[in-house]
Amino acid sequence: MRQRWFLLITATALLFAGPAAAQNGAKVGLLSCKMGPSVGLIVGSRQHMQCRFTPDAGGASELYSGTVTRVGLDVGFRAGGVMGWAVFAPTAAVPHGALRGNYAGASGDISLGLGAGGKLLVGGSHHTISLQPLALQGQVGVNLALGVAGLALR
Secondary structure, three states: OHHHHHHHHHHHHHHHOOOHHHOOOEEEEEEEEEEOOEEEEEEEEEEEEEEEEEEOOOOOOEEEEEEEEEEEEEEEEEEEEEEEEEEEEOOOOOOOOOOOEEEEEEEEEEEEEEEEEEEEEEEOHHHOEEEEEOOOEEEEEEEEEEEEEEEEEO
């Protein structure tokens, strides 16, 4: 049983340790999100979050609310957690509100008490923003989720 958990965690980590090829242009800041609770409905889930974008160039941070939807295997529940992404854009000058929009990409989570997961997403302003996980997200719950994630930031 431990070997199965190890293989699942390793596969999830490899999935999200994507090389710099997933990056699109210059790193422009950090997006950190507090994720709400969710229940996996076998073929999908929905999770709300509150996010803060901190630009690398300085200036005021921006607040966003968002919803993550997942299609794929999703069984269990998550009590919430945190997730952080490095934000990449075609140019270093990103206008206020540029992260608003829809994103899509690969996603995977696993929890048995404490857990981890990640999402590599592309979208936003004219589908030019890339969100690359800084590290695996931290969460609490009992779940296994692998599939395609969508993120809507408002």
